Amino acid sequence: MTDWLGPDEWRAVALSLKVSFWATCLSLPFGLWVAHLLARRDFAGKQVINGLVHLPLILPPVVTGYLLLTSFGTQGPVGRLLEPFGIVFAFRWTGAALAAAVMAFPLMVRAMRLSIEAVDPKLEQAAATLGASRAWVFVTVTLPLILPGILAGAILAFAKAMGEFGATITFVSNIPGQTQTVPSAIYAFLQVPGGESSAWRLVIVSVIIAMSALLISEWLARRANRRVAA
Amino acid sequence: MTLGVILRHRFEGFELDVAFDAPPGITVLFGRSGTGKTTIINAVAGLLKPDEGRVATEDWVLFDTSTNHWVPPHKRRLGYIFQDARLFPHLTVRQNLAYGQWFAPKSAPREDMSRIVDMLGLGDLLSRRPAALSGGEKQRVAIGRALLACPRLILADEPLSSLDEARKAEILPYFERLRDETKVPILYVSHAATEVARIATSVVALDKGRVTGQGPAAEVLSDPAVTPLGVRAAGAMITARVTAHHADGLSTLRAEGSDLLMPRVTQPEGTDVRLWIGAQDVMLAIVRPDGISALNILDVTIRDLRVGTGPGVIVQLSFGRSVLLARVTRRSAEALNLHPGQSVFAVLKAVSLPRDAVGDVMNRT
Incomplete structure (x- = not known):
């Protein structure tokens, strides 16, 4: 594998995996919280939250990237706030992870929300009558029943993060070894003469990763339905 | 232990206004569907907050709207047997049975798991999951789960209505035994006269959100003025x-x-x-x-x-x-x-x- 891919190509694949991994892991708890909020609670402004979560799905990725740049960049309000703590996003791989996380968030929340909604609230009521507090109901009943949904959401988010291009390149540019993920690398290879073979190899890697993610997520979703319907 | 229930609750187009006592044994809330039986039992369970009322035993107040006292459902120490068994699909029968015990206070008198398993004939089912159980088996597990939660109050909302005649005949004896063996008050919702006659210690007859008769089962059932299901079912x-x-x-x-x-x-x-x-x-x-x-x-x-x-x-x-x-x-x-x-x-x-x-x-x- 390492021989088949050149060093630049390999670096892009490794960076993409790192970026997607952290983007998925760090947005997971937040995504679960938002999904639970949207599925189980009624509150004023629920539609606003719902809209904000889904915004990256419908906005042009370049717009999302530009908004990230103006708010999380070194001159942006949030970026300036975080800089003293050593958290810098601009033109770093962390920025690529943030862009990927934001772009993948709607998919993650959607998958989790659907699986939470599939859990019969009557089961949660039954658990309460048996002495379980709200937190225990979530841990012992809701969470085990939606686990496949959570995994499916995470895998979808991971795959989306692997393929993110527009927001990433707008926010953190295309620096080899720093912010050049697989899609950015493919784009860069296609800009130079003789880069097609490198691009093709990365295309194949992308297809394999995307296909496996989709298959695993479908399989988990089917398992989830079986369990909840039982 | 006697449970005193006073409730007033208004829905759109329906008003519940009841007061009754549930002595030890099975108190059947008896009436047609839509007379507020499930509303009463859900209010006692704490799943519904009534506009006004008080539910209490001699030494324990579950809620009292006049003093703003409200015990949340998970602290009421209930054994609620639902119409649809509501077993947890991801847990085995054994884990379902034990679920309430995880949360019961350490000081609560423990019901012996093996005794309940024997009484309900669940021995062969313990390692199965709910999906692999028949309707009657599910309901028996649900009864066991409620009993094992060390309840101070047992609630049963038409636990037999989703079962066919053969399954009903299989489960009714367990309620008869429960009535005779436990000292915990049992509120049992039913709209089947034969079921009521078999298991009730006392009966609260309900019609349109009001109590039309209450007292020992034989008295209420043979009172021609109290026909909760209409004269055809008297x-x-x-x-x-x-x-x-x-x-x-x-x-x-x-x-x-x-x-x-x-x-x-x-x-x-x-x-x-x-x-x-x-x-x-x-x-x-x-x-x-x-x-x-x-x-x-x-x-x-x-x-x-x-x-x-x-x-x-x-x-x-x-x-x-x-x-x-x-x-x-x-x-x-x-x-x-x-x-x-x-x-x-x-x-x-x-x-x-x-x-x-x-x-x-x-x-x-």
């Missing part, structure tokens, strides 16, 4: 002893000094049973009928007649110390000049006595 409950089983598929039961023949019952000779006799199935004659196919002719005295707006009359009959109900037409009542104090004959076809109307009698000491 009937009375008597106690009888099985005295003989016959080769032709009949059994003799002795009640109030008379013999009753009915389709063979499952209880052995010598056992006392409760028997529900529908008012529809009782005919009246002013002279002893002769040459009639009906096997049971009982000497009874008319206590009361209740004439409603319909064509029928409910006749309340003294049968020894028990009470029977008969439903006849107003035309017959007039033609026979039926009146209180009159001695008449109650005619009862053996085949019209349903087998599922026979239940074990309470042997509370």
Whole structure:
């Protein structure tokens, strides 16, 4: 594998995996919280939250990237706030992870929300009558029943993060070894003469990763339905 | 321990206003669907917050709106048996049974798992998941799960209504045993007269969100003024002893000094049973009928007649110390000049006595 891919190509694949991994892991708890909020609670402004979560799905990725740049960049309000703590996003791989996380968030929340909604609230009521507090109901009943949904959401988010291009390149540019993920690398290879073979190899890697993610997520979703319907 | 319930709650187009006491044993909330039975039980469970009311025992207040006292459901120490068993699909039968025990306070008196498993016949099911259980098995697990939660109060919301006759017959004896063995008050919602006659210690009859009658089961059920399911489903409950089983598929039961023949019952000779006799199935004659196919002719005295707006009359009959109900037409009542104090004959076809109307009698000491 390492021989088949050149060093630049390999670096892009490794960076993409790192970026997607952290983007998925760090947005997971937040995504679960938002999904639970949207599925189980009624509150004023629920539609606003719902809209904000889904915004990256419908906005042009370049717009999302530009908004990230103006708010999380070194001159942006949030970026300036975080800089003293050593958290810098601009033109770093962390920025690529943030862009990927934001772009993948709607998919993650959607998958989790659907699986939470599939859990019969009557089961949660039954658990309460048996002495379980709200937190225990979530841990012992809701969470085990939606686990496949959570995994499916995470895998979808991971795959989306692997393929993110527009927001990433707008926010953190295309620096080899720093912010050049697989899609950015493919784009860069296609800009130079003789880069097609490198691009093709990365295309194949992308297809394999995307296909496996989709298959695993479908399989988990089917398992989830079986369990909840039982 | 007696549970006192006072509730007022207004929905759109429906108002619940009830007050009743639930003594130890099974108190059946009896009425048609839509009379507020489930609302009452959900308020007692804390799943619904009523506009006004108080639910408390002698030493324990679950909620009292006048003092703003509200114990959340998970702290009420309930055993709630739902109509749909509501077992946790991701847990095995054993884990489902143990679920309530995880949360019961350490000081609570522990119910022994193996005793409950034996009583409900769950031994072979423990490692299965709910998806692999039949409806009757699921409901038995749900009963076990509620009992094992060390409840101070058991609630059952039509636990048998989703089951067929065979499964009902399989589960009813467990409630009869529960009634006789536990000291915890049990609130049981039902709209089936035979079920009520079999298991109730006391009955709270409900109609349109109001209590229309409450008291010991035999009294409420044989009161012609209280017909929660309408006159068609009126009937009375008597106690009888099985005295003989016959080769032709009949059994003799002795009640109030008379013999009753009915389709063979499952209880052995010598056992006392409760028997529900529908008012529809009782005919009246002013002279002893002769040459009639009906096997049971009982000497009874008319206590009361209740004439409603319909064509029928409910006749309340003294049968020894028990009470029977008969439903006849107003035309017959007039033609026979039926009146209180009159001695008449109650005619009862053996085949019209349903087998599922026979239940074990309470042997509370």
